[in-house]
Amino acid sequence: MRxxxxxxxxxxxxxxxxxxxxxxxxxxxxxxxxxxRCREQPMGCPMPQRNDLSRSLVPFQQDGTLVAVIELxxxxxxxxxxxxxxxxxxxxxxxxxxxxxxxxxxxxxDEAAKAGCxxxxxxxxxxxxxxxxxxxxxxxAREVEAHVIxxxxxxxxxxxxxxxxxxxxxxxxKRAFLGWLRGEPGHCSMAAVPTLEEEDARRPNRERExxxxxxxxxxxxxxxxxxxxxxxxxxxxxxxxxxxxxxxCTPEGVALPPNTLxxxxxxxxxxxxxxxxxxxxxxxxxxxxxxxxxxxxPHAMVRLLARVIGVGVETADMLVxxxxxxxxxxxxxxxxxxxxxxxPEESGARRREKGLAKAGSARVRRGMVQLAWRFLRFQExxxxxxxxxxxxxxxxxxxxxxxxxxxARKLLIALWRLVTTGEVxxxxxxxxxx
Numbered sequence: 001m002r003x004x005x006x007x008x009x010x011x012x013x014x015x016x017x018x019x020x021x022x023x024x025x026x027x028x029x030x031x032x033x034x035x036x037r038c039r040e041q042p043m044g045c046p047m048p049q050r051n052d053l054s055r056s057l058v059p060f061q062q063d064g065t066l067v068a069v070i071e072l073x074x075x076x077x078x079x080x081x082x083x084x085x086x087x088x089x090x091x092x093x094x095x096x097x098x099x100x101x102x103x104x105x106x107x108x109x110d111e112a113a114k115a116g117c118x119x120x121x122x123x124x125x126x127x128x129x130x131x132x133x134x135x136x137x138x139x140x141a142r143e144v145e146a147h148v149i150x151x152x153x154x155x156x157x158x159x160x161x162x163x164x165x166x167x168x169x170x171x172x173x174k175r176a177f178l179g180w181l182r183g184e185p186g187h188c189s190m191a192a193v194p195t196l197e198e199e200d201a202r203r204p205n206r207e208r209e210x211x212x213x214x215x216x217x218x219x220x221x222x223x224x225x226x227x228x229x230x231x232x233x234x235x236x237x238x239x240x241x242x243x244x245x246x247x248x249c250t251p252e253g254v255a256l257p258p259n260t261l262x263x264x265x266x267x268x269x270x271x272x273x274x275x276x277x278x279x280x281x282x283x284x285x286x287x288x289x290x291x292x293x294x295x296x297x298p299h300a301m302v303r304l305l306a307r308v309i310g311v312g313v314e315t316a317d318m319l320v321x322x323x324x325x326x327x328x329x330x331x332x333x334x335x336x337x338x339x340x341x342x343x344p345e346e347s348g349a350r351r352r353e354k355g356l357a358k359a360g361s362a363r364v365r366r367g368m369v370q371l372a373w374r375f376l377r378f379q380e381x382x383x384x385x386x387x388x389x390x391x392x393x394x395x396x397x398x399x400x401x402x403x404x405x406x407x408a409r410k411l412l413i414a415l416w417r418l419v420t421t422g423e424v425x426x427x428x429x430x431x432x433x434x
Contacts, residue, residue: 053190060181066109066119069173070126071166080170083108085115098138125177127151128191136193153189192326201298202321208281211274218271222264242268285317298325301419307431310378315371323364324419331413338364340409356405368408375411383426384410
């Protein structure tokens with residue numbers, strides 16, 4: 001006589017057989033049975049994504065690759081290497097000299113060849129910083145694979161007083177760079193090395209931004225100087241301000257003191273000089289746009305963005321040369337580059353949002369927040385403006401400030417799609433093409 005346990009095992013087996021049996025479709029054909037794990041777990045490795053700088057896509061041959069990292073400083077360069085065939089990890093301090101660095105790499109390559117390891121790949125990395133990208137371009141021109149590491153992507157100890165020396169920093173760089181070369185994500189991320197022309201194209205907008213800040217400082221200093229004497233309502237940047245400066249009087253009816261008047265005259269001359277430089281930069285940019293050929297991609301992007309009502313030439317030029325001309329992977333990469341993504345904190349049952357990550361370009365982030373406020377004024381009938389109004393119906397200032405950042409993120413993605421695919425955002429009005 002069978003026990004209850006045997007009957008339960010037999011019934012479970014019958015249920016498994018019924019689930020595995022082919023199911024008849026409406027046309028009488030047997031449907032293919034598919035296991036749920038076949039749907040959830042794709043076979044093989046995921047396809048590499050475009051412009052994925054978080055890991056190397058080249059197979060790493062340890063016996064044929066010479067790995068070196070450089071800790072750059074103003075007075076010296078500390079070079080640490082991993083040379084196949086050598087048990088020791090060489091460490092060499094050099095003067096800031098690119099030719100000496102190249103000779104050192106070639107010497108280590110010859111030492112590896114003497115040890116029986118043929119070097120087919122020279123991989124060098126250093127952190128982005130004051131020296132920029134010129135060294136990476138110089139090494140690549142001499143058949144050296146050079147990479148620039150994002151400094152914030154290197155994991156460091158969280159001790160309150162951790163030891164920090166150039167030797168320890170090279171050790172951290174070596175471990176992170178080796179993981180990146182092996183194709184393992186999460187070790188570090190690389191910065192895209194721009195060409196010399198791409199770097200030079202950013203200079204006019206950045207110079208103008210610095211000059212505008214200098215003009216604002218001069219105006220504020222002059223206004224503060226006049227407010228100390230009780231004079232208000234004088235616009236230093238207005239037309240005819242130098243002539244009206246001589247006739248200013250204090251509330252007591254006394255003319256400006258001689259030293260204060262001389263200081264204000266020098267500030268006025270400095271303000272006029274800075275304003276002339278800003279006008280010169282803007283005129284040169286308009287001339288470049290006029291003379292640029294139609295097939296020039298960055299200038300074509302600037303012309304297209306400038307057609308959007310509410311977007312000026314300065315904003316369009318900044319967005320194109322800072323973010324939109326980059327070969328970014330998707331919309332998430334675009335928002336992340338601008339630092340317009342959130343920074344959630346989750347630990348156990350605790351869930352909270354710490355605000356903007358601010359890990360991207362501060363220049364793009366500031367420009368997009370300012371553009372978002374302008375966009376609400378000049379593109380009231382657009383879908384994005386309606387989306388913002390629907391979520392700020394409570395009219396609270398905190399809600400508006402929070403949602404303007406979300407609007408800036410959506411607007412940046414919409415403009416990226418406009419210049420890459422030609423997709424015009426819903427309801428956005430464009431100026432007629434020139």
